[in-house]
Amino acid sequence: MEAMNVMSLRAPSSSSSSANQRLSFQQSLNSFPQKPSFLRPVLRTHMSSNHSSLNSSVKAQQSELKDGPAKASESTVSDGDALKVKEWEVGMFQNEVAASQGIRIRRRPPTGPPLHYVGPFEFRLQNEGNTPRNILEEIVWNKHVEVSQLKEKKPLVMLKNQLENAPPTRDFIGAIKAANVRTGFPGLIAEVKKASPSRGVLRQEFDPVQIAKAYEKGGAACLSVLTDEKYFQGSFANLEAIRRSGVQCPLLCKEFVIDAWQLYYARAKGADAVLLIAAVLPDLDIKYMTKICKLLGLAALVEVHDEREMDRVLGIDGIELVGINNRDLETFKVDITNTKKLLEGERGERIRQKGITVVGESALFTPADIAYVQEAGCKAVLVGESIVKQEDPAAGITQLFGKDISS
Numbered sequence: 001m002e003a004m005n006v007m008s009l010r011a012p013s014s015s016s017s018s019a020n021q022r023l024s025f026q027q028s029l030n031s032f033p034q035k036p037s038f039l040r041p042v043l044r045t046h047m048s049s050n051h052s053s054l055n056s057s058v059k060a061q062q063s064e065l066k067d068g069p070a071k072a073s074e075s076t077v078s079d080g081d082a083l084k085v086k087e088w089e090v091g092m093f094q095n096e097v098a099a100s101q102g103i104r105i106r107r108r109p110p111t112g113p114p115l116h117y118v119g120p121f122e123f124r125l126q127n128e129g130n131t132p133r134n135i136l137e138e139i140v141w142n143k144h145v146e147v148s149q150l151k152e153k154k155p156l157v158m159l160k161n162q163l164e165n166a167p168p169t170r171d172f173i174g175a176i177k178a179a180n181v182r183t184g185f186p187g188l189i190a191e192v193k194k195a196s197p198s199r200g201v202l203r204q205e206f207d208p209v210q211i212a213k214a215y216e217k218g219g220a221a222c223l224s225v226l227t228d229e230k231y232f233q234g235s236f237a238n239l240e241a242i243r244r245s246g247v248q249c250p251l252l253c254k255e256f257v258i259d260a261w262q263l264y265y266a267r268a269k270g271a272d273a274v275l276l277i278a279a280v281l282p283d284l285d286i287k288y289m290t291k292i293c294k295l296l297g298l299a300a301l302v303e304v305h306d307e308r309e310m311d312r313v314l315g316i317d318g319i320e321l322v323g324i325n326n327r328d329l330e331t332f333k334v335d336i337t338n339t340k341k342l343l344e345g346e347r348g349e350r351i352r353q354k355g356i357t358v359v360g361e362s363a364l365f366t367p368a369d370i371a372y373v374q375e376a377g378c379k380a381v382l383v384g385e386s387i388v389k390q391e392d393p394a395a396g397i398t399q400l401f402g403k404d405i406s407s
């Protein structure tokens with residue numbers, strides 16, 4: 001029977017991440033705030049992957065309710081549930097728009113959270129179609145759960161009130177350009193990064209403020225602070241602590257932004273800039289979010305990884321800062337020739353004409369690497385691993401550039 005195929009307690013099998021991460025992702029989806037009660041009254045043996053069938057299933061449930069349902073106790077579709085249905089529809093629509101722009105990352109699991117609760121015994125239904133296809137997709141799905149929960153605790157109005165008394169932001173792009181002029185090297189955005197899914201723990205004894213101070217002393221123009229907890233062992237507490245520590249460098253909030261609410265949140269926590277990942281965000285989101293960033297005084301670092309993403313970003317007006325990631329976030333493959341490839345020819349010409357500041361990101365370890373991306377056209381570099389691993393991160397910067405760039 002088909003129902004038997006989907007009823008299981010199995011953890012999904014195929015993934016590039018660890019079993020632990022997988023389980024914690026499952027657990028967090030277990031407590032999914034939008035755990036759709038509208039799915040409860042009906043045991044669905046087949047979950048299809050498009051929103052129209054979600055729609056028809058909801059309609060079926062609504063007519064079931066009208067015509068006198070079997071289980072009267074569970075049979076009201078509240079306004080809240082209707083809103084949740086709508087939210088899922090929007091999510092599915094987002095996936096379709098994104099796919100049409102070549103984005104492979106789906107913003108939501110295609111048929112809702114993978115675990116569905118059915119009837120009094122709360123059987124779990126495992127749906128294979130809801131297994132993330134790669135680590136970036138897993139992070140994004142998890143982020144959706146996380147942000148929904150945070151948003152409930154701190155709605156946008158509350159954040160906006162908080163921002164009324166916030167100190168002004170620092171000029172992130174200005175700091176990069178000034179460092180570039182001062183040192184003759186690309187301005188350094190030094191990353192406060194404890195761990196990553198691809199490299200594991202980079203530094204056991206991790207004191208974010210001490211590292212930030214060492215970076216500043218070593219000549220960093222700006223700092224990047226990982227705030228994702230689950231996959232990078234970062235936190236907003238780290239961002240806040242660094243902001244309050246007296247460090248003057250402008251701060252990039254290194255997050256997986258999927259919702260404009262996160263921009264306000266980052267600003268409230270002391271960020272001067274945020275990351276927007278083109279592999280995740282469709283054009284309209286990038287346009288909308290860069291506008292909000294401007295309103296909030298945040299710089300937006302728009303990250304691309306291939307020609308297609310670069311061309312999408314070049315088609316959007318008002319983008320001043322573009323990062324080229326040498327690491328493919330879907331496969332973890334690194335290749336620093338990627339930076340050069342995306343800055344060649346006509347594309348490079350357009351970037352110069354638009355006056356965009358380009359940041360070479362990831363897998364930069366030696367003075368030769370820095371020279372290579374500078375030659376390719378980068379006015380800044382974003383570096384984590386090679387400097388955060390050094391006992392003295394300031395000395396790590398000198399080693400990376402082959403020269404003391406602190407004064």
Ligand SMILES: O=P(O)(O)OC[C@@H](O)[C@@H](O)c1c[nH]c2ccccc12
Pocket residue numbers: 191193254303325361362363364382383384385386
């Ligand atoms: O540690 P590295 O290889 O020097 O990389 C730093 C930074 O580029 C990398 O952390 C990064 C670039 N884009 C991201 C997006 C999300 C998380 C992390 C990243």
